[in-house]
Every structure is written in C-alpha cells, then in structure tokens.
Amino acid sequence: MLEFLPPRISEAVRHVNQNMLYELRVRADKPLRANFGGTYCYLGERGICTRAEDAILPTMREIEDIIFAASGYSVYSVSEQIKQGFVSGVAGERIGLCGTYVYENGGVLSIHAVTSLCIRIPHAVPGCALPVYESCLLDRMRSVLLLSPPGEGKTTMLRDLVRLVCKRRSLNVLVSDERGELSADDLGATADIVRFADKLTAFTAGIRAMRPDLIVTDELLPEDYAAVKRAIEGGIYVFASAHLKSVNDVPQKLFDRYVVLDGLGRIGAVYGADGCVMA
Numbered sequence: 431m432l433e434f435l436p437p438r439i440s441e442a443v444r445h446v447n448q449n450m451l452y453e454l455r456v457r458a459d460k461p462l463r464a465n466f467g468g469t470y471c472y473l474g475e476r477g478i479c480t481r482a483e484d485a486i487l488p489t490m491r492e493i494e495d496i497i498f499a500a501s502g503y504s505v506y507s508v509s510e511q512i513k514q515g516f517v518s519g520v521a522g523e524r525i526g527l528c529g530t531y532v533y534e535n536g537g538v539l540s541i542h543a544v545t546s547l548c549i550r551i552p553h554a555v556p557g558c559a560l561p562v563y564e565s566c567l568l569d570r571m572r573s574v575l576l577l578s579p580p581g582e583g584k585t586t587m588l589r590d591l592v593r594l595v596c597k598r599r600s601l602n603v604l605v606s607d608e609r610g611e612l613s614a615d616d617l618g619a620t621a622d623i624v625r626f627a628d629k630l631t632a633f634t635a636g637i638r639a640m641r642p643d644l645i646v647t648d649e650l651l652p653e654d655y656a657a658v659k660r661a662i663e664g665g666i667y668v669f670a671s672a673h674l675k676s677v678n679d680v681p682q683k684l685f686d687r688y689v690v691l692d693g694l695g696r697i698g699a700v701y702g703a704d705g706c707v708m709a
Contacts, residue, residue, distance in 0.1 A: 527541050
C-alpha cells in the first residue's frame with residue numbers, strides 16, 4: 431500500500447496508523463494534509479502535527495514522482511486514466527489529479543502541470559454493510575443503490591456487500607471497477623472483476639461473457655443508467671452507488687431499494703422502488 435510515495439512523504443506516513451489513514455492531500459508548496467480517522471490534520475516528518483508550519487511542503491517534483499511511480503513508471507500506460515483525472519495504484523489507491531487540462535479535437539488529451547493530488551486509501555471494514563444486507567436483502571435478492579455525498583463510505587460498503595453476497599448466496603458477481611478502486615481487496619470466491627472499462631462496455635461485455643447474477647459498480651452518472659436498465663430488465667440484479675444526497679435526485683428509478691447513508695455502516699433511510707420511504 432502507498433508504495434508510490436516519495437521518501438519524505440513515505441516516512442511521514444510510516445509514523446501514523448495506516449488503518450486510520452483514509453486520504454492524503456498533496457499540494458505543491460502547501461502543507462501536507464491527511465484524513466485521519468475522519469478528521470483532517472497536518473503531516474510532518476514524524477507524522478501528525480498540529481501546526482501548518484510544521485508540516486511537509488511537497489514539491490512539484492514529488493508530485494510528478496508519485497504519478498510516475500503509481501503508473502508503473504510508464505505514464506503512457508495510464509494515459510486513458512489520466513484523461514479522466516486519476517491514476518490508480520496497484521493496491522487500489524485512487525490518485526485524483528488537479529492541473530491543466532489539454533484538449534485536442536474537442537476531447538481531453540491529457541492533464542499537464544499537475545499541482546494537487548487527492549490520494550484515497552481503500553480499507554476493508556468487515557461487517558460494515560451488514561445493516562444494508564439485513565435491511566434490503568435478508569429475505570431475497572434485490573437491486574440496491576447506495577446514496578451519499580463523497581467520502582461517506584459508499585465504496586467501502588459496496589465491497590463488503592459483495593463479500594456478504596458471495597459468502598451467503600454464492601451468486602456469480604461481476605464487478606465493474608472503472609477506476610481500479612472497488613476491487614482493492616478480495617471480494618469473495620464468486621466475484622469476477624472487469625477493471626478500467628467504462629460501465630457500458632463492462633456491462634455489455636460482462637453479460638455476454640460471464641453470465642452474472644449480479645453486477646456491482648461504483649459512482650453512477652446519469653449516462654450510466656441506460657446500461658443499468660438493460661441489465662435489470664434482463665433479470666440481472668445491480669448494486670451501485672451514486673454521489674447524491676436524496677432519493678429525489680436519482681435520474682431514473684430503476685432499483686428495488688435506495689439506501690441513503692449517514693456515514694460508514696450507518697443507514698439514514700431506506701426507500702422502496704417507488705422512491706417512498708420504507709416503514
């Protein structure tokens with residue numbers, strides 16, 4: 431995990447409990463920050479520090495080194511990821527990029543002069559999805575959409591939900607992992623993974639090739655709902671997540687259950703297929 435970090439930042443991280451380290455914010459010539467146990471703090475040479483002036487100031491060179499190392503020392507090999515604003519580490523770390531977008535023929539060619547990184551660190555939290563499983567799936571399988579703003583544990587809960595379904599129901603599960611983050615750790619003996627394909631490609635090719643009972647994917651966008659609709663209409667269950675605060679914001683009501691999260695492992699409300707709150 432985090433093998434791509436340059437020496438100074440790696441040494442700082444070594445002094446903290448990595449089980450509690452959720453995110454690193456690396457900005458050129460600005461204090462290094464971390465999300466540690468849900469709270470942001472500064473990181474200095476010896477780990478967590480309280481003052482910004484004691485924090486490490488990453489350089490542009492260190493940011494470039496992180497991207498180069500995370501790409502397997504071949505930026506060309508991850509050029510399609512970079513166009514989408516991220517690079518994935520080998521352990522499922524997602525490295526968001528912020529810099530200057532370069533366009534060609536109306537499309538994104540690349541991102542140059544990257545000045546900021548958001549490094550999201552995946553963690554397995556066994557049992558965190560049990561409330562969702564017991565609320566929505568205990569009696570039978572259903573299609574489920576998890577809703578919350580970013581950073582409230584949707585991906586972590588999806589992973590655990592897959593593990594629960596694999597263990598308890600032994601279904602053939604196809605995981606569409608567009609950013610290499612969802613399949614960061616073992617998802618179960620009956621899970622098959624499609625990495626770095628857009629959802630339409632993963633759903634279409636996966637259904638034809640693997641005959642899944644369930645498809646799982648992360649971060650639905652409005653343009654992804656057509657692929658979800660075809661899968662559900664074809665008798666395949668779908669688990670997914672979306673960066674939405676309310677069930678009223680869901681573009682199409684395709685799922686059997688909508689779960690609004692209130693943090694990792696906590697259910698705020700459960701809605702039925704009609705979008706009405708369940709008793």
